[in-house]
Amino acid sequence: MDTYNFDVVIIGGGAAGCSCALYTSRADLKTVILDKNPAIGALAITHKIANYPGVAGDISGAELLEVMREQAVAFGTSYQRAQVYGVELQGEEKKVYTPEGTFVGRALVLATGAMGRTASLKGEAEFLGRGVSYCATCDAAFYREREVAVVGFNPEAIDEAQVLTKFASTVHWITYNADPTDEQTQYLLSVPNVKHWNRSRLAAIEGDASGVTQVVVKQKSEQSPHTVAVDGVFVYESGSRPITDFLGGQVKCNPDGGVAVDDSMATNVEGVWAIGDIRNTPFKQAIVAASDGCVAAMEIDRFLNRRKSVRKDWDHT
Ligand SMILES: Cc1cc2nc3c(=O)[nH]c(=O)nc-3n(C[C@H](O)[C@H](O)[C@H](O)COP(=O)(O)OP(=O)(O)OC[C@H]3O[C@@H](n4cnc5c(N)ncnc54)[C@H](O)[C@@H]3O)c2cc1C
Structure with a gap:
């Protein structure tokens, strides 16, 4: 399986992930968004958005998301369709596993939203991983x-x-x-x-x-x-729980299932941030998710710059 190295790996290409990628790419950090499907996140399925500042009139969530994604890509973000099924968070290099390969980041951002569900079909939990x-x-x-x-x-x-x-x-x-x-x-x-x-x-x-x-x-x-x-x-049924199954319990969550973060969106694992609906914020709105992405990106830039003195940056050519 191939391995790809980045400064910043972002899991989830919704409002949170795209906004974070825009900022990290503009800060000249080599960034990838891994998104399992651009059509299934909370923003993507929203019929009309009328309350996103700066975007007057009705626009569909999918259209707004496409603009966000294209803006991040225009600043240098790589966008990769890939479903993340596992991560390894120990050490400075965070490993992210997908069927398309292993993505390694010096900083990792969790932005998979809250469209997950608890195993609720009879037999689903019992046979998970066994069929x-x-x-x-x-x-x-x-x-x-x-x-x-x-x-x-x-x-x-x-x-x-x-x-x-x-x-x-x-x-x-x-x-x-x-x-x-x-x-x-x-x-x-x-x-x-x-x-x-x-x-x-x-x-x-x-x-x-x-x-x-x-x-x-x-x-x-x-x-x-x-x-x-x-x-x-x-x-494949959607619910309204933060999507954290791929984390394997490596990151601290709140009792409500949202990933716990501090004011800079940092989780309890150094080098790992969580943004948007995955935090189970009481105000699940596109602008809140985008704002989280900006905050995390600024902090990641500081974090990686502090490390530059001890570790070589990636080759941006
Ligand atoms: C029906 C509905 C209507 C809404 N209306 C509005 C509104 O009018 N105005 C407003 O501001 N907000 C609205 N919201 C809320 C808003 O859409 C969300 O708050 C916002 O989209 C959260 O962004 P996010 O990036 O955290 O998550 P999401 O937008 O859900 O994006 C998460 C992304 O992660 C990806 N992903 C998930 N698991 C994996 C994995 N294992 N590997 C790789 N990728 C993965 C998904 O494919 C998805 O693209 C609405 C939400 C819903 C459900």
């Missing part, structure tokens, strides 16, 4: 010629189901309210190894010591549930 996954890009290859289920209807679910169709023999796509007129939905349904269970809920994930063996699907129109034999279940 239940949240990352097809990471795990699809384990399911070559096997049957899998994908749960959820959002851009991430559709993208990840497409990845799975290249490996699995059958992808059972379980949705309650999929929009049949949606272009992406239509494309996914045209793939021969996709079986769509619409107007359906996943009632349970079942298995044995070897892992997942089947799911129980309840269709709205039918009394009795169906049992479908699968080896893997990929869950």
Whole structure:
């Protein structure tokens, strides 16, 4: 797996991550944003934004985010689509693991927002890592010629189901309210190894010591549930909890699940900052997230400059 070195690695390309990247790039720090999907964050799914200062009139969250992202990229930020599944925070170099490679930063910024959810499906927590996954890009290859289920209807679910169709023999796509007129939905349904269970809920994930063996699907129109034999279940449903699962408990969180920070957005781990909704701020607004990003970036610039005397900076050529 390839390794890429940066001054600043930012996980999450929402309002917080983009604003932070804009400032760190302008400070001439080699910066990368790792974002699993630009269409699924809180800002990206917001229909209209009318209260972002300086942006008059209604604009969609996705449009505002695109401007933010392009502004950061124009100042030199690298933007990489990648789902982070783990980090290693000990020492001066912070390692970030993705299916696209390992990204190493002298400073790490956590900006994954709060669209996460607690494992709530029956059997989900029990079989997590033993057939239940949240990352097809990471795990699809384990399911070559096997049957899998994908749960959820959002851009991430559709993208990840497409990845799975290249490996699995059958992808059972379980949705309650999929929009049949949606272009992406239509494309996914045209793939021969996709079986769509619409107007359906996943009632349970079942298995044995070897892992997942089947799911129980309840269709709205039918009394009795169906049992479908699968080896893997990929869950893509959004909630409202800070997304911190990839941290493996290495950073201190508040009792409400938000990452704990000081006034400069620094976490309890030196060299690691947390910004935006991942802090579970009481005021979850795009401007608050962007402001956090600015504060963290300024502090990171100071932090890395202090270290310059002892460590060589990256080559910016
Ligand atoms: C329905 C709705 C309406 C809203 N309306 C408004 C409004 O009118 N005005 C306003 O100011 N605010 C509004 N907000 C709030 C605002 O959108 C958020 O406060 C803001 O987007 C938070 O920014 P963020 O960068 O912290 O998180 P997000 O915008 O959620 O971005 C997080 C990013 O992290 C990425 N990510 C997550 N996990 C990983 C991972 N493991 N690896 C890599 N990337 C990952 C996601 O793909 C996403 O792009 C609204 C929110 C919602 C949900």
